[in-house]
Amino acid sequence: xxxxxxxxxxxxxxxxxxxxxxxxxxxxxxxxxxxxxxxxxxxxxxxxxxxxxxxxxxxxxxxxxxxxxxxxxxxxxxxxxxxxxxxxxxxxxxxxxxxxxxxxxxxxxxxxxxxxxxxxxxxxxxxxxxxxxxxxxxxxxxxxxxxxxxxxxxxxxxxxxxxxxxxxxxxxxxxxxxxxxxxxxxxxxxxxxxxxxxxxxxxxxxxxxxxxxxxxxxxxxxxxxxxxxxxxxxxxxxxxxxxxxxxxxxxxxxxxxxxxxxxxxxxxxxxxxxxxxxxxxxxxxxxxxxxxxxxxxxxxxxxxxxxxxxxxxxxxxxxxxxxxxxxxxxxxxxxxxxxxxxxxxxxxxxxxxxxxxxxxxxxxxxxxxxxxxxxxxxxxxxxxxxxxxxxxxxxxxxxxxxxxxxxxxxxxxxxxxxxxxxxxxxxxxxxxxxxxxx
Ligand code: HGY
Ligand code: MN
Ligand code: MN
Numbered sequence: 148x149x150x151x152x153x154x155x156x157x158x159x160x161x162x163x164x165x166x167x168x169x170x171x172x173x174x175x176x177x178x179x180x181x182x183x184x185x186x187x188x189x190x191x192x193x194x195x196x197x198x199x200x201x202x203x204x205x206x207x208x209x210x211x212x213x214x215x216x217x218x219x220x221x222x223x224x225x226x227x228x229x230x231x232x233x234x235x236x237x238x239x240x241x242x243x244x245x246x247x248x249x250x251x252x253x254x255x256x257x258x259x260x261x262x263x264x265x266x267x268x269x270x271x272x273x274x275x276x277x278x279x280x281x282x283x284x285x286x287x288x289x290x291x292x293x294x295x296x297x298x299x300x301x302x303x304x305x306x307x308x309x310x311x312x313x314x315x316x317x318x319x320x321x322x323x324x325x326x327x328x329x330x331x332x333x334x335x336x337x338x339x340x341x342x343x344x345x346x347x348x349x350x351x352x353x354x355x356x357x358x359x360x361x362x363x364x365x366x367x368x369x370x371x372x373x374x375x376x377x378x379x380x381x382x383x384x385x386x387x388x389x390x391x392x393x394x395x396x397x398x399x400x401x402x403x404x405x406x407x408x409x410x411x412x413x414x415x416x417x418x419x420x421x422x423x424x425x426x427x428x429x430x431x432x433x434x435x436x437x438x439x440x441x442x443x444x445x446x447x448x449x450x451x452x453x454x455x456x457x458x459x460x461x462x463x464x465x466x467x468x469x470x471x472x473x474x475x476x477x478x479x480x481x482x483x484x485x486x487x488x489x490x491x492x493x494x495x496x497x498x499x500x501x502x503x504x505x506x507x508x509x510x511x512x513x514x515x516x517x518x519x520x521x522x523x524x525x526x527x528x529x530x531x532x533x534x535x536x537x538x539x540x541x542x543x544x545x546x547x548x549x550x551x552x553x554x555x556x557x558x559x560x561x562x563x564x565x566x567x568x569x570x571x572x573x574x575x576x577x578x579x580x581x582x583x584x585x
Contacts, residue, residue: 150513151578152571154268162264163567169260173198173244174252182249182557186323187294187305188216188336195244199259199291206267207279208289214345215309216338218244218291222266222281229274236354237286238577239540240265243295243306243532251559255295255532257547257566258359262289265574283581285354292532299323299332301385301491307535312347353540355503355580356533359573360544361561363529365552373565374511374572375523376504377544380534381430381457382464382496388415388475391485394440394448405446409438411484412450418474419454422467428459429467430528454488459526461495497534502583503543503576510545510576514568529554545573 176194177183185191196218200210203220210220223231242258266289271282281287290310297303300321308314319330319340333340362368367375392406416433423431432455438447456471458464472488479486499507504524511522525546533542547569550560 150575151582152268152513152575154571154574158268159567159571162267162570163563166257166260166264166566166570167563169202170252170256173256179249183246183252184248184250184298185244185246186299187245188299188332188338192216192245192293193336196291196293199244202260202263203289206263207270208266213310214338214342215306215314216293216336217306217310217346218293220263220266220289222270222279222287224283224286225273225280227274232286235284235286236352237288238283238354238580239288239290239356239536240358240573240577241288241290241292241356241532242358242360243292245292245294245296245298245306247296247298247555249557251554251556253361253559253561254363254554255292255360257361257561259289259291261359261566261570261573264570265577268570268574269577283577284584285581287577295530295532297492300329301387303385303492303530304494304532304535305329307532309343309346310348311535311538312344313535313538314343314347348539350539354584355500355541355543356536357503357507357543357545357573357576357580358531358533359569360529360531360546361549361554361559362525362527362546362552363549363554365549366525367523367546367548368550368552370523372523373548373562373568374514375525375546376507376511377499377527377546378504378524379459379496379498380527380531380544381459381529382461383455383457383492383494383530384464384468384490385456385492386454386488386490388412388452388454388486388488390415390450390452390479392448392450392483393446395446397444397446400446406483407446408450408484409447411479411482411486412436412438412452414478414482415475415486416452418478419471422470422474423456426458426463426467428526429457429463431456431467431471457528457530459496494530494534497537497542499533499543500541503541503580506576506579506583507543507545507572509579510572510574513575514572543576545569545576
């Protein structure tokens with residue numbers, strides 16, 4: 148289908164520049180002196196919400212912080228008399244503003260800011276000349292989700308789960324490293340736990356959810372391409388594992404008398420890598436490992452380790468988890484150790500809706516030079532808010548090249564040129580969706 152977007156290259160370049168400058172501005176809102184860290188219900192969360200709200204109002208959106216701390220901007224359709232038409236569904240754009248510890252400055256952030264630039268490109272003046280409206284068959288919303296990473300409480304997708312209506316009251320007792328419960332942090336942030344349900348959207352309110360995000364992997368970089376369609380988002384499970392042995396004197400205890408929890412945990416981490424490497428589209432990571440009592444001259448009596456397990460399909464993921472469990476039984480049995488696992492996060496694979504994949508593909512094609520093969524379609528190994536939104540709306544994702552694929556790291560990068568192409572592609576995708584919905 149012919150491209151629908153009419154905008155001049157200068158406006159697209161200016162949009163990309165704004166996105167990059169604002170990524171830098173948001174990067175300066177951090178809890179640490181030597182890196183980027185913004186976690187759920189923190190002062191930094193409140194500060195970036197205020198900045199996002201300011202930028203949402205700047206493009207003519209009305210703004211609200213929802214009952215779960217997500218920052219929401221909305222550009223209504225208007226009736227012929229010029230009054231906002233609140234009953235039409237909204238196409239939701241966005242991503243998240245929270246980060247992992249020592250994060251990069253584009254993971255999530257760039258998707259929120261590109262959504263705002265798309266609104267700026269597609270908005271139309273209101274009939275009475277005051278303010279802006281959506282000229283499309285749906286309203287436009289941009290959401291800055293507040294906790295995609297799960298950095299503070301270990302459970303990911305809290306902000307988008309609230310919007311999807313899948314909030315679980317069991318989460319209120321989750322605690323952060325300081326022992327603060329999610330419930331206490333909610334109240335401390337000025338939110339009412341009893342009203343978290345008010346953040347939930349109904350399916351009939353949403354025309355879909357479209358998220359632009361950096362790939363967080365090397366595939367586009369290796370292909371030499373700037374954009375890709377996302378086919379599905381990884382099926383994920385996260386566990387906290389405890390290995391129990393026996394603390395003993397590091398000097399006086401011969402090896403055959405030891406039940407060293409750290410060595411059991413170390414074999415477990417290597418087993419995860421070995422089992423997942425042997426699979427297709429499976430990936431397992433031990434990102435955290437702590438030993439107790441943690442003294443130089445004491446054989447570790449206990450070890451706590453995390454496991455982040457992902458796959459393209461839920462069945463493969465669960466089958467591999469079974470294989471890991473059996474292998475851990477063997478390792479710990481051989482070493483006289485005991486182990487247990489507590490699951491702290493589980494998200495099924497989410498498949499991007501065919502129509503939204505098509506409009507994203509059309510959007511990317513509209514940015515390509517003639518004669519270039521069709522854009523790549525990639526399975527996302529990284530999790531995204533779109534996984535949660537899939538419970539309440541059709542979802543689609545657009546990936547941007549992530550030079551060297553490095554992410555969740557200060558060296559995470561994206562080029563202004565790819566942000567410009569991505570913003571154009573996202574705007575075109577929205578117009579193609581509007582055309583498809585008549
Ligand atoms: O962990 C992830 O995949 C995402 O970046 N939160
Ligand atoms: Mn991330
Ligand atoms: Mn992300």
